[in-house]
Amino acid sequence: MRKSIICCLFSVVCCLLSVQAAELSFKVKCKYLNLPISQQEPRHHLLFQAKGVDDLSVVARLSASPEYWVFKDLTAYKGKTLTITYDGPEEALAQVYQADTIRDAQEMYHEVNRPQFHFTSRRGWLNDPNGCIWHDGLYHLYYQHNPFEREWENMTWGHATSPDLLHWTEQAPVLFPDTLGTMYSGSAVFDKDNTSGFGTKNNPPLVYAYTADRSDREVQCIAYSLDGGMTLHKYEGNPVIDSHDKWQTHDTRDPRLFWWTTDNGQQTTDKGHWVLVLNERNGHSIYTSTNLRDWTYKSHVNGFWECPDLFPLPVDGNPSDIRWVMLGASNTYMIGRFDGKTFTPESGKHRFSTGAIYAAQTFNHTPDGRRIQIGWANIDHQGMPFRGQMLLPTELTLRTTKDGIRLVSKPIKEVASLLKTLYASDKTLSEHEVNEILNKKSPFKGDLEGLGLHLRATLTLSYATSAGLRLNGHNIIDYDLNRNTLNGQFYSPQDPTSLSLTMDVYVDRTSVEVFIDDGLYSFSAPLQLPQGDNLEFWGPDINVSNIRLDAVTSTMP
Numbered sequence: 001m002r003k004s005i006i007c008c009l010f011s012v013v014c015c016l017l018s019v020q021a022a023e024l025s026f027k028v029k030c031k032y033l034n035l036p037i038s039q040q041e042p043r044h045h046l047l048f049q050a051k052g053v054d055d056l057s058v059v060a061r062l063s064a065s066p067e068y069w070v071f072k073d074l075t076a077y078k079g080k081t082l083t084i085t086y087d088g089p090e091e092a093l094a095q096v097y098q099a100d101t102i103r104d105a106q107e108m109y110h111e112v113n114r115p116q117f118h119f120t121s122r123r124g125w126l127n128d129p130n131g132c133i134w135h136d137g138l139y140h141l142y143y144q145h146n147p148f149e150r151e152w153e154n155m156t157w158g159h160a161t162s163p164d165l166l167h168w169t170e171q172a173p174v175l176f177p178d179t180l181g182t183m184y185s186g187s188a189v190f191d192k193d194n195t196s197g198f199g200t201k202n203n204p205p206l207v208y209a210y211t212a213d214r215s216d217r218e219v220q221c222i223a224y225s226l227d228g229g230m231t232l233h234k235y236e237g238n239p240v241i242d243s244h245d246k247w248q249t250h251d252t253r254d255p256r257l258f259w260w261t262t263d264n265g266q267q268t269t270d271k272g273h274w275v276l277v278l279n280e281r282n283g284h285s286i287y288t289s290t291n292l293r294d295w296t297y298k299s300h301v302n303g304f305w306e307c308p309d310l311f312p313l314p315v316d317g318n319p320s321d322i323r324w325v326m327l328g329a330s331n332t333y334m335i336g337r338f339d340g341k342t343f344t345p346e347s348g349k350h351r352f353s354t355g356a357i358y359a360a361q362t363f364n365h366t367p368d369g370r371r372i373q374i375g376w377a378n379i380d381h382q383g384m385p386f387r388g389q390m391l392l393p394t395e396l397t398l399r400t401t402k403d404g405i406r407l408v409s410k411p412i413k414e415v416a417s418l419l420k421t422l423y424a425s426d427k428t429l430s431e432h433e434v435n436e437i438l439n440k441k442s443p444f445k446g447d448l449e450g451l452g453l454h455l456r457a458t459l460t461l462s463y464a465t466s467a468g469l470r471l472n473g474h475n476i477i478d479y480d481l482n483r484n485t486l487n488g489q490f491y492s493p494q495d496p497t498s499l500s501l502t503m504d505v506y507v508d509r510t511s512v513e514v515f516i517d518d519g520l521y522s523f524s525a526p527l528q529l530p531q532g533d534n535l536e537f538w539g540p541d542i543n544v545s546n547i548r549l550d551a552v553t554s555t556m557p
Protein backbone atom coordinates (compact mmCIF):
# COMPACT_ATOMS: atom_id res chain seq x y z
CA MET A 1 0.00 0.00 0.00
CA ARG A 2 2.68 2.44 1.21
CA LYS A 3 4.88 1.38 -1.70
CA SER A 4 2.20 1.91 -4.31
CA ILE A 5 1.34 5.41 -3.01
CA ILE A 6 5.00 6.48 -3.25
CA CYS A 7 5.40 4.97 -6.76
CA CYS A 8 2.22 6.62 -7.84
CA LEU A 9 3.26 10.03 -6.49
CA PHE A 10 6.63 9.65 -8.16
CA SER A 11 5.13 8.87 -11.58
CA VAL A 12 2.67 11.77 -11.24
CA VAL A 13 5.61 14.11 -10.54
CA CYS A 14 7.57 12.71 -13.50
CA CYS A 15 4.53 13.00 -15.71
CA LEU A 16 3.78 16.59 -14.68
CA LEU A 17 7.37 17.56 -15.36
CA SER A 18 7.31 15.44 -18.56
CA VAL A 19 10.67 13.96 -17.75
CA GLN A 20 11.86 10.51 -18.38
CA ALA A 21 13.17 9.15 -15.08
CA ALA A 22 16.60 7.54 -15.23
CA GLU A 23 16.95 4.15 -13.55
CA LEU A 24 19.76 2.17 -11.98
CA SER A 25 19.30 -1.38 -10.72
CA PHE A 26 21.85 -3.64 -9.03
CA LYS A 27 22.32 -6.32 -6.41
CA VAL A 28 23.57 -4.80 -3.14
CA LYS A 29 26.90 -6.33 -2.09
CA CYS A 30 28.56 -3.41 -0.30
CA LYS A 31 27.95 -1.32 2.80
CA TYR A 32 27.52 2.11 1.23
CA LEU A 33 26.13 3.88 -1.78
CA ASN A 34 28.23 6.91 -2.79
CA LEU A 35 26.34 9.78 -4.41
CA PRO A 36 27.88 12.79 -6.23
CA ILE A 37 26.38 16.15 -5.17
CA SER A 38 26.63 19.73 -6.30
CA GLN A 39 24.82 22.67 -4.70
CA GLN A 40 24.73 24.18 -8.21
CA GLU A 41 22.28 21.50 -9.42
CA PRO A 42 18.53 21.83 -8.85
CA ARG A 43 16.87 19.19 -6.65
CA HIS A 44 15.22 16.22 -8.35
CA HIS A 45 13.23 13.26 -7.04
CA LEU A 46 15.23 10.21 -6.09
CA LEU A 47 13.46 6.94 -5.29
CA PHE A 48 14.98 3.83 -3.66
CA GLN A 49 13.06 0.56 -4.01
CA ALA A 50 13.85 -3.00 -2.95
CA LYS A 51 11.70 -5.99 -2.00
CA GLY A 52 11.00 -6.11 1.74
CA VAL A 53 12.29 -2.59 2.44
CA ASP A 54 9.99 0.45 2.61
CA ASP A 55 10.30 2.68 -0.45
CA LEU A 56 12.30 5.82 0.20
CA SER A 57 11.47 8.96 -1.74
CA VAL A 58 13.76 11.99 -1.29
CA VAL A 59 15.12 14.90 -3.31
CA ALA A 60 18.80 15.28 -4.22
CA ARG A 61 21.16 17.37 -6.30
CA LEU A 62 23.02 14.56 -8.08
CA SER A 63 25.69 15.93 -10.36
CA ALA A 64 28.06 14.62 -13.01
CA SER A 65 30.61 17.21 -11.80
CA PRO A 66 30.26 16.84 -8.03
CA GLU A 67 31.41 19.38 -5.46
CA TYR A 68 31.37 16.66 -2.82
CA TRP A 69 30.03 13.16 -2.16
CA VAL A 70 27.42 11.93 0.28
CA PHE A 71 26.60 8.33 1.12
CA LYS A 72 23.71 6.08 2.04
CA ASP A 73 24.10 3.14 4.40
CA LEU A 74 22.98 0.00 2.50
CA THR A 75 22.78 -2.46 5.41
CA ALA A 76 18.99 -2.82 5.08
CA TYR A 77 19.36 -3.66 1.34
CA LYS A 78 22.17 -6.22 1.61
CA GLY A 79 21.67 -9.10 -0.87
CA LYS A 80 18.60 -7.48 -2.42
CA THR A 81 18.13 -5.86 -5.80
CA LEU A 82 17.99 -2.11 -5.32
CA THR A 83 16.34 0.03 -7.97
CA ILE A 84 17.09 3.74 -7.94
CA THR A 85 15.00 6.08 -10.04
CA TYR A 86 15.94 9.73 -10.59
CA ASP A 87 14.07 12.40 -12.55
CA GLY A 88 17.22 14.53 -12.99
CA PRO A 89 20.20 14.13 -15.37
CA GLU A 90 20.90 10.50 -16.26
CA GLU A 91 24.66 11.06 -16.38
CA ALA A 92 24.56 12.19 -12.74
CA LEU A 93 22.73 9.03 -11.64
CA ALA A 94 25.24 6.97 -13.63
CA GLN A 95 28.00 8.11 -11.24
CA VAL A 96 26.28 6.65 -8.17
CA TYR A 97 28.10 3.49 -7.03
CA GLN A 98 28.23 1.02 -4.15
CA ALA A 99 31.43 0.42 -2.17
CA ASP A 100 32.55 -0.76 1.23
CA THR A 101 34.07 2.62 1.93
CA ILE A 102 32.69 6.12 1.98
CA ARG A 103 34.13 8.19 -0.86
CA ASP A 104 36.98 10.49 0.38
CA ALA A 105 36.86 8.79 3.80
CA GLN A 106 40.64 9.07 4.24
CA GLU A 107 40.14 12.71 5.30
CA MET A 108 37.07 12.04 7.40
CA TYR A 109 37.01 13.99 10.70
CA HIS A 110 40.28 15.77 9.92
CA GLU A 111 39.10 18.07 7.14
CA VAL A 112 40.41 21.62 7.58
CA ASN A 113 37.14 23.07 8.89
CA ARG A 114 35.91 20.00 10.82
CA PRO A 115 35.16 20.94 14.46
CA GLN A 116 37.48 18.88 16.66
CA PHE A 117 35.55 18.63 19.92
CA HIS A 118 31.97 19.21 18.84
CA PHE A 119 29.73 16.59 17.25
CA THR A 120 29.18 16.96 13.50
CA SER A 121 27.72 14.53 11.02
CA ARG A 122 30.10 12.83 8.57
CA ARG A 123 28.23 14.26 5.59
CA GLY A 124 25.10 16.28 4.98
CA TRP A 125 22.97 18.60 7.06
CA LEU A 126 22.37 18.42 10.84
CA ASN A 127 19.88 20.28 13.03
CA ASP A 128 18.02 19.54 16.28
CA PRO A 129 19.21 16.89 18.73
CA ASN A 130 16.51 14.21 19.03
CA GLY A 131 15.82 11.21 21.27
CA CYS A 132 18.60 12.10 23.73
CA ILE A 133 18.84 9.25 26.20
CA TRP A 134 21.33 7.19 28.17
CA HIS A 135 20.78 3.45 27.96
CA ASP A 136 22.91 0.47 28.91
CA GLY A 137 26.20 2.36 29.16
CA LEU A 138 25.76 4.55 26.09
CA TYR A 139 24.43 8.01 25.43
CA HIS A 140 22.33 8.11 22.26
CA LEU A 141 22.17 11.28 20.24
CA TYR A 142 19.74 11.18 17.34
CA TYR A 143 19.49 14.26 15.21
CA GLN A 144 17.63 15.98 12.38
CA HIS A 145 19.58 15.03 9.32
CA ASN A 146 19.60 15.40 5.56
CA PRO A 147 21.98 12.64 4.44
CA PHE A 148 21.74 13.78 0.80
CA GLU A 149 23.21 17.31 0.96
CA ARG A 150 24.51 19.93 3.35
CA GLU A 151 21.27 21.96 3.31
CA TRP A 152 17.98 21.25 5.16
CA GLU A 153 15.63 18.71 3.44
CA ASN A 154 14.50 15.06 3.57
CA MET A 155 14.32 15.06 7.37
CA THR A 156 15.71 11.76 8.63
CA TRP A 157 16.89 10.81 12.13
CA GLY A 158 20.69 10.47 12.14
CA HIS A 159 22.25 8.62 15.08
CA ALA A 160 25.45 8.64 17.13
CA THR A 161 26.47 6.94 20.38
CA SER A 162 29.01 7.83 23.04
CA PRO A 163 30.20 6.52 26.39
CA ASP A 164 30.98 10.05 27.68
CA LEU A 165 29.02 12.59 25.56
CA LEU A 166 32.28 13.78 23.97
CA HIS A 167 33.64 10.90 21.86
CA TRP A 168 30.89 10.00 19.40
CA THR A 169 30.58 7.04 17.04
CA GLU A 170 28.26 7.64 14.14
CA GLN A 171 25.70 4.94 13.50
CA ALA A 172 23.34 4.37 10.59
CA PRO A 173 20.26 6.66 10.43
CA VAL A 174 17.19 5.16 12.11
CA LEU A 175 14.05 6.95 10.86
CA PHE A 176 13.39 7.70 7.18
CA PRO A 177 10.62 9.73 5.50
CA ASP A 178 7.43 7.75 4.79
CA THR A 179 3.90 8.43 3.51
CA LEU A 180 2.99 10.31 6.72
CA GLY A 181 5.81 12.76 6.06
CA THR A 182 9.42 13.53 6.82
CA MET A 183 10.83 12.73 10.25
CA TYR A 184 10.80 15.84 12.44
CA SER A 185 12.10 16.21 15.99
CA GLY A 186 11.19 14.05 18.96
CA SER A 187 12.45 12.27 22.04
CA ALA A 188 13.03 8.88 23.66
CA VAL A 189 12.24 7.05 26.90
CA PHE A 190 13.18 3.70 28.38
CA ASP A 191 9.93 1.80 28.99
CA LYS A 192 11.43 -0.40 31.68
CA ASP A 193 8.11 -2.00 32.71
CA ASN A 194 7.10 -2.58 29.07
CA THR A 195 3.91 -0.52 29.61
CA SER A 196 3.72 -0.10 25.82
CA GLY A 197 3.85 -3.84 25.16
CA PHE A 198 6.34 -3.22 22.32
CA GLY A 199 8.94 -5.33 24.10
CA THR A 200 8.87 -8.10 26.68
CA LYS A 201 9.47 -8.23 30.42
CA ASN A 202 13.01 -9.43 29.73
CA ASN A 203 13.65 -7.08 26.86
CA PRO A 204 11.81 -3.83 27.56
CA PRO A 205 11.84 -1.33 24.69
CA LEU A 206 13.17 2.15 24.15
CA VAL A 207 10.19 4.14 22.90
CA TYR A 208 10.42 7.22 20.70
CA ALA A 209 7.95 9.97 19.83
CA TYR A 210 8.48 12.05 16.69
CA THR A 211 6.58 14.29 14.32
CA ALA A 212 5.80 13.30 10.74
CA ASP A 213 5.62 16.46 8.65
CA ARG A 214 3.60 16.64 5.43
CA SER A 215 2.39 19.69 3.53
CA ASP A 216 -1.22 19.21 4.74
CA ARG A 217 -0.53 18.43 8.41
CA GLU A 218 1.91 17.45 11.14
CA VAL A 219 1.12 14.38 13.25
CA GLN A 220 2.79 12.68 16.21
CA CYS A 221 4.07 9.13 15.85
CA ILE A 222 5.70 6.44 17.95
CA ALA A 223 8.58 4.09 17.20
CA TYR A 224 10.38 1.57 19.37
CA SER A 225 13.66 -0.25 19.56
CA LEU A 226 14.37 -3.72 20.88
CA ASP A 227 18.11 -3.62 20.22
CA GLY A 228 19.16 -0.78 22.49
CA GLY A 229 18.38 2.05 20.08
CA MET A 230 20.33 0.85 17.03
CA THR A 231 17.28 0.12 14.84
CA LEU A 232 13.78 1.57 15.22
CA HIS A 233 10.40 0.14 14.21
CA LYS A 234 7.51 2.47 13.50
CA TYR A 235 4.29 1.66 15.39
CA GLU A 236 1.59 0.39 13.03
CA GLY A 237 -1.07 2.48 14.77
CA ASN A 238 0.62 5.78 13.85
CA PRO A 239 -0.20 8.60 14.12
CA VAL A 240 -0.94 8.59 17.86
CA ILE A 241 -1.84 12.32 17.98
CA ASP A 242 -3.39 14.26 15.12
CA SER A 243 -4.55 17.60 16.46
CA HIS A 244 -4.82 19.29 13.08
CA ASP A 245 -8.61 19.23 12.87
CA LYS A 246 -9.04 20.20 16.52
CA TRP A 247 -6.87 23.32 16.38
CA GLN A 248 -6.88 23.95 12.63
CA THR A 249 -3.12 24.56 12.61
CA HIS A 250 -0.34 23.00 10.61
CA ASP A 251 2.43 23.49 13.16
CA THR A 252 2.11 20.90 15.91
CA ARG A 253 5.38 19.18 16.60
CA ASP A 254 8.44 18.00 18.54
CA PRO A 255 6.91 15.64 21.17
CA ARG A 256 8.93 15.52 24.39
CA LEU A 257 8.41 12.33 26.39
CA PHE A 258 9.14 11.55 30.03
CA TRP A 259 7.82 9.44 32.90
CA TRP A 260 6.18 11.52 35.62
CA THR A 261 6.07 10.24 39.18
CA THR A 262 5.12 11.65 42.51
CA ASP A 263 8.76 11.48 43.66
CA ASN A 264 9.16 14.75 41.85
CA GLY A 265 7.96 16.64 44.91
CA GLN A 266 4.20 16.70 44.19
CA GLN A 267 1.47 15.29 46.46
CA THR A 268 -1.06 13.19 44.52
CA THR A 269 -2.52 9.69 44.42
CA ASP A 270 -1.36 9.22 40.81
CA LYS A 271 1.44 6.63 40.89
CA GLY A 272 2.93 7.86 37.64
CA HIS A 273 2.22 8.12 33.93
CA TRP A 274 3.83 9.10 30.67
CA VAL A 275 3.87 12.76 29.71
CA LEU A 276 4.22 14.12 26.19
CA VAL A 277 4.84 17.86 25.81
CA LEU A 278 3.94 19.09 22.34
CA ASN A 279 4.40 22.45 20.69
CA GLU A 280 1.11 23.44 19.09
CA ARG A 281 -0.86 26.65 18.62
CA ASN A 282 0.83 29.37 20.70
CA GLY A 283 2.81 27.25 23.13
CA HIS A 284 3.29 23.83 24.68
CA SER A 285 0.47 21.32 25.38
CA ILE A 286 0.61 18.47 27.90
CA TYR A 287 -0.71 15.04 26.92
CA THR A 288 -0.66 11.97 29.21
CA SER A 289 -0.72 8.21 28.65
CA THR A 290 -0.28 4.96 30.55
CA ASN A 291 0.92 2.91 27.56
CA LEU A 292 2.71 5.39 25.23
CA ARG A 293 0.14 4.60 22.50
CA ASP A 294 -3.08 6.31 23.66
CA TRP A 295 -2.74 9.99 24.55
CA THR A 296 -5.13 12.40 26.28
CA TYR A 297 -4.88 16.17 26.03
CA LYS A 298 -4.65 17.80 29.49
CA SER A 299 -3.49 21.41 29.38
CA HIS A 300 -1.63 24.13 27.50
CA VAL A 301 0.82 26.97 28.28
CA ASN A 302 1.12 29.86 25.84
CA GLY A 303 4.39 31.56 24.98
CA PHE A 304 6.65 28.97 23.32
CA TRP A 305 7.62 27.96 19.80
CA GLU A 306 9.01 24.53 18.78
CA CYS A 307 11.07 21.94 20.66
CA PRO A 308 9.58 21.77 24.18
CA ASP A 309 11.49 20.54 27.18
CA LEU A 310 10.10 20.14 30.70
CA PHE A 311 11.95 18.74 33.71
CA PRO A 312 12.28 19.01 37.49
CA LEU A 313 15.40 20.34 39.24
CA PRO A 314 16.23 20.91 42.91
CA VAL A 315 16.84 24.54 43.88
CA ASP A 316 20.45 24.96 45.09
CA GLY A 317 20.71 21.16 45.20
CA ASN A 318 17.99 20.85 47.87
CA PRO A 319 15.94 17.70 47.03
CA SER A 320 12.93 18.91 49.01
CA ASP A 321 12.69 22.14 46.99
CA ILE A 322 11.83 21.07 43.44
CA ARG A 323 10.81 23.39 40.60
CA TRP A 324 9.92 22.54 37.03
CA VAL A 325 11.56 24.22 34.08
CA MET A 326 9.71 24.59 30.76
CA LEU A 327 11.75 25.60 27.71
CA GLY A 328 11.16 26.40 24.05
CA ALA A 329 13.51 26.14 21.09
CA SER A 330 15.26 29.46 21.75
CA ASN A 331 16.25 28.19 25.24
CA THR A 332 14.13 30.85 26.96
CA TYR A 333 12.29 29.32 29.93
CA MET A 334 9.67 29.59 32.65
CA ILE A 335 10.05 28.17 36.16
CA GLY A 336 6.98 26.73 37.86
CA ARG A 337 5.15 23.73 39.30
CA PHE A 338 3.94 20.63 37.49
CA ASP A 339 1.36 18.20 38.92
CA GLY A 340 1.65 15.67 36.12
CA LYS A 341 -1.10 17.32 34.07
CA THR A 342 -0.67 21.08 34.24
CA PHE A 343 2.39 23.29 34.28
CA THR A 344 1.81 26.44 36.33
CA PRO A 345 4.40 29.12 35.62
CA GLU A 346 5.70 31.11 38.58
CA SER A 347 8.38 33.16 36.87
CA GLY A 348 9.81 33.89 33.45
CA LYS A 349 10.50 34.04 30.76
CA HIS A 350 14.20 34.07 31.48
CA ARG A 351 17.21 33.28 29.37
CA PHE A 352 20.55 31.83 30.27
CA SER A 353 22.16 31.08 26.92
CA THR A 354 21.96 33.02 23.70
CA GLY A 355 23.66 33.11 20.32
CA ALA A 356 23.82 30.17 17.96
CA ILE A 357 22.12 27.68 20.30
CA TYR A 358 18.72 26.37 19.15
CA ALA A 359 16.39 23.41 19.73
CA ALA A 360 18.40 22.08 22.68
CA GLN A 361 17.23 18.90 24.42
CA THR A 362 18.10 17.32 27.75
CA PHE A 363 19.02 13.64 28.10
CA ASN A 364 16.50 11.28 29.67
CA HIS A 365 17.53 8.57 32.10
CA THR A 366 21.11 9.75 32.82
CA PRO A 367 22.83 7.21 35.12
CA ASP A 368 23.69 9.79 37.82
CA GLY A 369 20.54 11.90 37.49
CA ARG A 370 22.37 14.91 36.01
CA ARG A 371 20.23 17.13 33.78
CA ILE A 372 22.43 17.38 30.70
CA GLN A 373 21.47 19.56 27.77
CA ILE A 374 22.84 19.52 24.23
CA GLY A 375 21.99 22.21 21.69
CA TRP A 376 22.30 22.65 17.94
CA ALA A 377 24.20 25.51 16.27
CA ASN A 378 23.63 26.24 12.59
CA ILE A 379 27.31 26.75 11.80
CA ASP A 380 28.52 26.89 8.21
CA HIS A 381 31.89 25.06 8.17
CA GLN A 382 32.94 26.73 4.97
CA GLY A 383 33.74 24.45 2.05
CA MET A 384 32.87 21.28 3.99
CA PRO A 385 30.50 18.53 2.83
CA PHE A 386 28.51 18.92 6.07
CA ARG A 387 26.81 21.73 7.96
CA GLY A 388 25.68 22.38 11.55
CA GLN A 389 27.08 21.04 14.81
CA MET A 390 26.10 20.19 18.34
CA LEU A 391 27.37 22.50 21.08
CA LEU A 392 29.18 21.25 24.19
CA PRO A 393 26.88 19.23 26.46
CA THR A 394 26.16 21.26 29.59
CA GLU A 395 24.88 20.38 33.04
CA LEU A 396 21.85 22.44 34.06
CA THR A 397 21.13 23.37 37.69
CA LEU A 398 18.82 25.81 39.45
CA ARG A 399 20.47 28.42 41.61
CA THR A 400 19.12 31.23 43.80
CA THR A 401 20.53 34.48 42.39
CA LYS A 402 19.99 38.14 43.19
CA ASP A 403 17.26 38.12 40.51
CA GLY A 404 15.50 34.99 41.83
CA ILE A 405 15.84 31.30 40.93
CA ARG A 406 17.64 30.87 37.62
CA LEU A 407 19.04 28.13 35.38
CA VAL A 408 22.80 27.81 35.33
CA SER A 409 24.61 25.92 32.59
CA LYS A 410 28.19 24.64 32.66
CA PRO A 411 30.04 22.30 30.30
CA ILE A 412 29.78 18.77 31.73
CA LYS A 413 32.65 17.83 34.03
CA GLU A 414 33.94 15.28 31.48
CA VAL A 415 35.14 18.21 29.31
CA ALA A 416 37.98 18.76 31.81
CA SER A 417 39.51 15.47 30.63
CA LEU A 418 40.11 17.06 27.21
CA LEU A 419 42.13 19.98 28.56
CA LYS A 420 45.94 20.06 28.42
CA THR A 421 47.24 23.02 30.38
CA LEU A 422 49.64 25.33 28.53
CA TYR A 423 49.75 28.09 31.12
CA ALA A 424 48.25 28.62 34.57
CA SER A 425 48.87 31.44 37.03
CA ASP A 426 47.10 33.20 39.88
CA LYS A 427 49.08 36.42 39.28
CA THR A 428 47.29 39.58 38.20
CA LEU A 429 48.64 40.73 34.84
CA SER A 430 48.30 43.90 32.80
CA GLU A 431 46.80 43.84 29.31
CA HIS A 432 50.26 43.89 27.75
CA GLU A 433 51.58 41.06 29.97
CA VAL A 434 48.62 38.78 29.45
CA ASN A 435 48.59 39.31 25.69
CA GLU A 436 52.26 38.45 25.45
CA ILE A 437 51.62 35.17 27.27
CA LEU A 438 48.57 34.32 25.15
CA ASN A 439 50.60 34.99 22.04
CA LYS A 440 53.55 32.87 23.16
CA LYS A 441 51.54 29.94 24.53
CA SER A 442 48.80 29.91 21.90
CA PRO A 443 47.65 26.40 20.98
CA PHE A 444 47.11 27.72 17.47
CA LYS A 445 50.85 27.81 16.82
CA GLY A 446 53.70 25.38 16.16
CA ASP A 447 53.16 21.73 17.04
CA LEU A 448 49.81 22.47 18.58
CA GLU A 449 48.37 24.04 15.46
CA GLY A 450 44.81 22.98 14.69
CA LEU A 451 43.90 22.18 18.27
CA GLY A 452 41.05 23.79 20.14
CA LEU A 453 41.53 26.26 22.95
CA HIS A 454 40.09 26.80 26.40
CA LEU A 455 40.77 29.98 28.33
CA ARG A 456 39.58 30.66 31.84
CA ALA A 457 40.34 34.12 33.21
CA THR A 458 38.94 36.93 35.30
CA LEU A 459 38.89 40.26 33.51
CA THR A 460 38.77 43.38 35.68
CA LEU A 461 37.93 46.79 34.23
CA SER A 462 39.25 50.00 35.72
CA TYR A 463 36.83 52.36 34.02
CA ALA A 464 33.13 51.66 33.66
CA THR A 465 33.41 51.48 29.91
CA SER A 466 34.03 48.46 27.74
CA ALA A 467 36.67 45.77 27.52
CA GLY A 468 36.90 42.27 26.19
CA LEU A 469 38.69 39.54 24.31
CA ARG A 470 39.25 39.20 20.58
CA LEU A 471 40.51 36.54 18.25
CA ASN A 472 42.17 37.63 15.02
CA GLY A 473 40.63 41.08 15.39
CA HIS A 474 37.07 39.78 15.94
CA ASN A 475 35.41 40.31 19.29
CA ILE A 476 34.60 37.16 21.22
CA ILE A 477 33.71 39.14 24.33
CA ASP A 478 32.59 42.76 24.41
CA TYR A 479 31.57 43.74 27.92
CA ASP A 480 30.13 47.22 28.38
CA LEU A 481 29.85 48.19 32.04
CA ASN A 482 28.06 51.44 31.26
CA ARG A 483 25.21 49.75 29.40
CA ASN A 484 25.67 46.47 31.28
CA THR A 485 25.78 44.53 28.06
CA LEU A 486 27.75 41.46 27.15
CA ASN A 487 27.93 41.11 23.36
CA GLY A 488 24.83 43.28 23.16
CA GLN A 489 22.75 41.29 25.73
CA PHE A 490 21.94 42.75 29.15
CA TYR A 491 24.12 41.19 31.83
CA SER A 492 24.32 42.27 35.46
CA PRO A 493 26.81 40.41 37.70
CA GLN A 494 25.70 39.02 41.05
CA ASP A 495 27.51 41.86 42.79
CA PRO A 496 26.24 44.82 40.74
CA THR A 497 29.21 46.94 41.85
CA SER A 498 31.72 44.38 40.58
CA LEU A 499 34.14 45.42 37.85
CA SER A 500 35.10 41.81 37.11
CA LEU A 501 33.87 39.08 34.84
CA THR A 502 35.05 35.47 34.90
CA MET A 503 35.00 33.72 31.55
CA ASP A 504 35.42 30.21 30.23
CA VAL A 505 36.03 30.42 26.51
CA TYR A 506 36.07 27.38 24.20
CA VAL A 507 37.32 27.91 20.67
CA ASP A 508 36.92 25.13 18.11
CA ARG A 509 37.70 25.51 14.42
CA THR A 510 34.46 27.17 13.40
CA SER A 511 32.72 28.15 16.63
CA VAL A 512 33.22 29.74 20.00
CA GLU A 513 31.34 29.09 23.26
CA VAL A 514 31.62 31.34 26.30
CA PHE A 515 30.40 30.66 29.84
CA ILE A 516 30.31 33.72 32.08
CA ASP A 517 30.61 33.69 35.88
CA ASP A 518 30.48 29.90 36.11
CA GLY A 519 27.52 29.47 33.80
CA LEU A 520 25.11 32.22 34.92
CA TYR A 521 25.10 33.29 31.30
CA SER A 522 26.52 31.65 28.19
CA PHE A 523 26.64 32.27 24.49
CA SER A 524 27.81 30.61 21.31
CA ALA A 525 28.70 31.98 17.88
CA PRO A 526 30.20 30.99 14.56
CA LEU A 527 33.86 31.85 14.40
CA GLN A 528 35.05 34.20 11.73
CA LEU A 529 37.29 32.29 9.38
CA PRO A 530 40.19 31.89 8.83
CA GLN A 531 40.89 30.30 12.15
CA GLY A 532 42.37 32.69 14.66
CA ASP A 533 45.91 32.64 15.90
CA ASN A 534 45.93 35.95 17.68
CA LEU A 535 44.02 35.97 20.94
CA GLU A 536 44.14 39.20 22.94
CA PHE A 537 42.41 41.13 25.68
CA TRP A 538 41.53 44.76 25.05
CA GLY A 539 40.27 47.71 27.10
CA PRO A 540 41.61 50.74 28.96
CA ASP A 541 43.80 49.84 31.96
CA ILE A 542 42.31 46.40 32.38
CA ASN A 543 43.92 43.58 34.31
CA VAL A 544 43.50 39.85 34.06
CA SER A 545 43.88 37.30 36.85
CA ASN A 546 43.42 33.58 37.55
CA ILE A 547 44.48 32.71 34.04
CA ARG A 548 44.43 29.22 32.71
CA LEU A 549 45.07 28.46 29.07
CA ASP A 550 44.53 24.92 27.76
CA ALA A 551 44.68 23.12 24.46
CA VAL A 552 41.55 21.06 23.89
CA THR A 553 42.27 17.55 22.66
CA SER A 554 40.43 16.37 19.58
CA THR A 555 37.59 13.91 20.24
CA MET A 556 37.49 12.78 16.62
CA PRO A 557 37.84 9.05 15.88
Ligand code: FRU
Nearest residue numbers: 128144184185253306307359
Ligand atom coordinates in the same frame (compact mmCIF):
# COMPACT_ATOMS: atom_id res chain seq x y z
C1 FRU B 1 13.49 23.28 14.96
C2 FRU B 1 12.61 22.54 13.97
C3 FRU B 1 11.62 21.65 14.67
C4 FRU B 1 11.32 20.60 13.64
C5 FRU B 1 12.66 20.44 12.98
C6 FRU B 1 12.60 20.13 11.52
O1 FRU B 1 14.74 23.58 14.47
O2 FRU B 1 11.95 23.45 13.12
O3 FRU B 1 10.48 22.32 15.14
O4 FRU B 1 10.87 19.42 14.20
O5 FRU B 1 13.36 21.64 13.17
O6 FRU B 1 13.86 19.83 11.03
